[in-house]
Amino acid sequence: MIDIEGAEKVTIYNNESLFFECETLPEHFVVIGGGPIGCEMAQAFQRLGSQVYVINRGARLLSQEPENVSRILQDRFEAEGIAVYNQAEVKAFGEGSARIVMKGKGDIELPCSAALLAIGRVVNTRNLGLENAGISLTERGRIKVDTYLRTSNRRVYAVGDAAGSYMFSHGAEKMVRQLWNNLLIPFSRKKNTQEDLSWVTFTDPQVAHFGLTQKQMDKQGIPYYRQDQTMESDDRAIIQEYKYGHLSVWMRPYKDVGSRTVLSGSMIAPQAGELIQELELAKHARVPIGKITERVYPYPVATRINQKTLRGVMSQGYSEWKKRLARFAFRLKN
Ligand SMILES: Cc1cc2nc3c(=O)[nH]c(=O)nc-3n(C[C@H](O)[C@H](O)[C@H](O)COP(=O)(O)OP(=O)(O)OC[C@H]3O[C@@H](n4cnc5c(N)ncnc54)[C@H](O)[C@@H]3O)c2cc1C
Numbered sequence: 001m002i003d004i005e006g007a008e009k010v011t012i013y014n015n016e017s018l019f020f021e022c023e024t025l026p027e028h029f030v031v032i033g034g035g036p037i038g039c040e041m042a043q044a045f046q047r048l049g050s051q052v053y054v055i056n057r058g059a060r061l062l063s064q065e066p067e068n069v070s071r072i073l074q075d076r077f078e079a080e081g082i083a084v085y086n087q088a089e090v091k092a093f094g095e096g097s098a099r100i101v102m103k104g105k106g107d108i109e110l111p112c113s114a115a116l117l118a119i120g121r122v123v124n125t126r127n128l129g130l131e132n133a134g135i136s137l138t139e140r141g142r143i144k145v146d147t148y149l150r151t152s153n154r155r156v157y158a159v160g161d162a163a164g165s166y167m168f169s170h171g172a173e174k175m176v177r178q179l180w181n182n183l184l185i186p187f188s189r190k191k192n193t194q195e196d197l198s199w200v201t202f203t204d205p206q207v208a209h210f211g212l213t214q215k216q217m218d219k220q221g222i223p224y225y226r227q228d229q230t231m232e233s234d235d236r237a238i239i240q241e242y243k244y245g246h247l248s249v250w251m252r253p254y255k256d257v258g259s260r261t262v263l264s265g266s267m268i269a270p271q272a273g274e275l276i277q278e279l280e281l282a283k284h285a286r287v288p289i290g291k292i293t294e295r296v297y298p299y300p301v302a303t304r305i306n307q308k309t310l311r312g313v314m315s316q317g318y319s320e321w322k323k324r325l326a327r328f329a330f331r332l333k334n
Contacts, residue, residue, distance in 0.1 A: 002032075002119065006093035011114040018116060026050050026114035030098050032090055033118035034061040036201040039073065041116055043203050046082045053083045053110050055090050055100050057119075062207060066214065068228075069207055069268045072244050076205060083110075090115070123162050138164075147191040149179050166192075168199055198280055200273035205242060208272040210280040211264025214250065224263055225253035229309035231269060236300045245269035247309050249279060251289065257317030258290030271302065278306050289313060 001014070013022055015037060027050060031042040034056030046052040054061070060070035061084065074084050087103035098112035123142045130137065136144045136152040143158040145151055151158050157179055160172035175192060182189040198210035217224050231237035231245035247267045251260040262283040267276045282292060289310040297304045
C-alpha cells in the first residue's frame, strides 16, 4: 500500500481485493503502476468498458523489457484508448478525481471512479518469529537463501515468492523441483540461477522473455551478439495484423555463426508466450542456430519468425568470397 492524500475518497483496489470486491465497472479507472500486473489489468478494464489511465512512475511501461517493446506496447495501449502517463505519480485523490504530477507537464486532474494499486508486492514475513529460528531476512523482507535454497538455519529451506528473486508461479515450481532433487540426490545438487528464468506478460499483444536480460548480461560481463527482427514483412503477421511485432535474440558470439547458441530472447506479438518457446528450448538444449535454420517450417506458421531471425544471423556469417560467388551466379542466371 502507499499513502496518498484523500485515499479515503475513492475505492482503491489491490491484487487481493480487485477480483472479489469490484462488482461494478468503474467508469474512470486509475491504474497506479506500469508493471506486468498494472498493464494486464489496465487493458482488461479498458476492454470491459472503463476509461483507463495508467499512472507509471518509471519512464516506460514494463521497464524490465527492452525499450522497443515498451514503446510498441504503449502504442497498442494508446490505440485502444488507454491513457498512459509515464514519469508520473498520483499526488492526491478528491471526490471522483485524482491529481497526478507528471515530469515536465506539472499537475494534471483526472476523473477517477476507482483505482488499482499495482506497484509491486511485498513479501509478508513479519510476525512469523523467523528470527527465533535463526532465519535471516533481506532488506526487502525476503527470506535469505543460498543458491541451494537453504536459509541461514541449515535445517530450513525456503522456496517461492517468500525466498524471492523469482516471483512467478513457475519460479516457485522450479524451486520446489530443485529442492526435491537436491534433497533426494545430494551428490548432483542443482543451483538456483536466474539464467533459466522466463516470463510472459499476458497483455494483447503478449510480451515474452527468457534468459538473462541484456542489462543483466552487461552487468555480469557476458559477451553476446544481438539480432533484432521486425515482423513488418512476415506473411503471418501481415495476415493477422501484427506487423508491429518484434523479436530480439541474444546468442553466444562464436565466430562460426552456425554454431552460435541462444542465450536469451524477447518477443512482443499476439501469442508471443507460445511462439518463443521453441527458442527457449533451443537455449535449454544448446542447439546451434544452424540446426534451426535447416528446419522446414510449414508455411505460414507463426514460428517461422524464429527461423527468419536466425537466418538473418547466418547470412551475416557468409564470407566475402561466398557473397561474390553468389552475386556472380545470380548475374549469370539473369
Ligand atoms: C495479479 C497477479 C497476477 C499474477 N500473474 C502471474 C502469471 O501470470 N504467471 C506467473 O507465473 N505468476 C503470476 N503471479 C505471481 C504468482 O502468483 C506467484 O509468484 C506465486 O503464486 C508464488 O507462489 P508461492 O507458493 O510462493 O506463494 P503464494 O501463491 O502467495 O502462496 C503462499 C500461501 O501461503 C499462505 N500463507 C501466508 N502466510 C502464511 C502463514 N503465516 N502460515 C501459513 N500459510 C501462510 C498464503 O495464504 C498462500 O496460500 C501473479 C501474481 C499476481 C498478484
